[in-house]
Amino acid sequence: MNHNKKQCGTVVMNPIVPILGAIGLIGFGIFLGISVNSGSGILAYAFCGIFLLLSLFMLLTINQRIDYTSKDFIYRDMFCIKHHYEYAQIKKIKYGKDVVIYVGHRIIFMDSMATNGKKFARIAGQYAPKAEFITDKEKSINNHDSKLFNGNIRNPREFIFIYVLIGLLPVCLSIFFIAITKEVNLSELNKQSAVISSYNFDMHEDSSDRLSIRIDGNEKCFVTWKMSESSEKYADFTEKAAQNKEFDIYYLKADENEGEVRIYQMQCGDTTYISIEDENKDNRETRAVGLICAFVILLVWLLYVAVSTYVMCNAERFPNLIKLFVKPSYIISNKKK
DSSP states (O other): OOOGGOOOOOEEEHHHHHHHHHHHHHHHHHHHHHHHHHTOOHHHHHHHHHHHHHHHHHHHHGGEEEEEOEEEEEOTTTOOEEEEGGGGGGGEEEEESSSSEEEEEEEEEEEEESHHHHHHHHHHHHOTTTTTEEEEHHHHHHSSSGGGGTTSSSSSHHHHHHHHHHHHEEEEEHHHHHHHHHOOOGGGGEEEEEEEEEEEEETTTSOOOOOOOOTOOOEEEESSSOTTTHHHHHHHHHHHHHTOOOEEEEEGGTTOOOSEHHHHHHHHTTEEEEOOHHHHHHHHHHHHHHHHHHHHHHHHHHHHHHHHHHHHHTTTTOOGGGGSSSOGGGGOOTTTT
């Protein structure tokens, strides 16, 4: 079958989305690793899991493409499954800065950065005479978008979506910090009483010095960062260890089956070398820093949203300033309104 070569081509989707997805997978994968390592609980795991799944879907959009001719087209979805359509199957085409095509039971979205997206939309409109063809101008008349930002911006809901999405990030960051810095109670700890058989300072993979302890009758390696080799407590600890004194070591019940276990409290008689209160104090300080950072980020973002919204609602008063917030292609001039 002969096709008009000028009406044949390929639509390649926006490359930025899968790039952001890859960054998200790496970032939230690291967060998940930190959460698991610190035993942060189901809330932190769920938070990381949701954003990992979202990032994965964003990454998979790299597989999307459309191969079209003047007779039909093939849409390949994010799972590399190909769907063959004829133009007569198209029900609706929304044509503007972005293009949305409704075909069969599927919605195909092509943003402004998709290669050949608008060319394909024009060809589809040409060969699908029964399809409803809606332009930006018609959309602004037929829906409520014209009321958003006083009708000065094309596709205003995109801005609202981005505003909400970015605004949720510091909120999620706060939840993450709360989850990984939760305070630990003695009821959550196991107690191991035994004589210390060996101990030494070693370099952890994060380049920090830690004290590793082994006890009689247990293959676990107990570790802590709460004791300095030059401290008086360490000197007293080594003296009692040499005397074969019995130490009480507390660790998380969740770490029972781990080969390397973090010490949350350690004492010998009336002397406490590592206190659970010190651990909780550090967690509170970390949480406070995290929450303050998240609050500052949210505050700055809300300020940006407020200023940009005001400028977009009063575009005629700020013809130059609005270009700092909106690409010219999104701005609806007074002449067109």
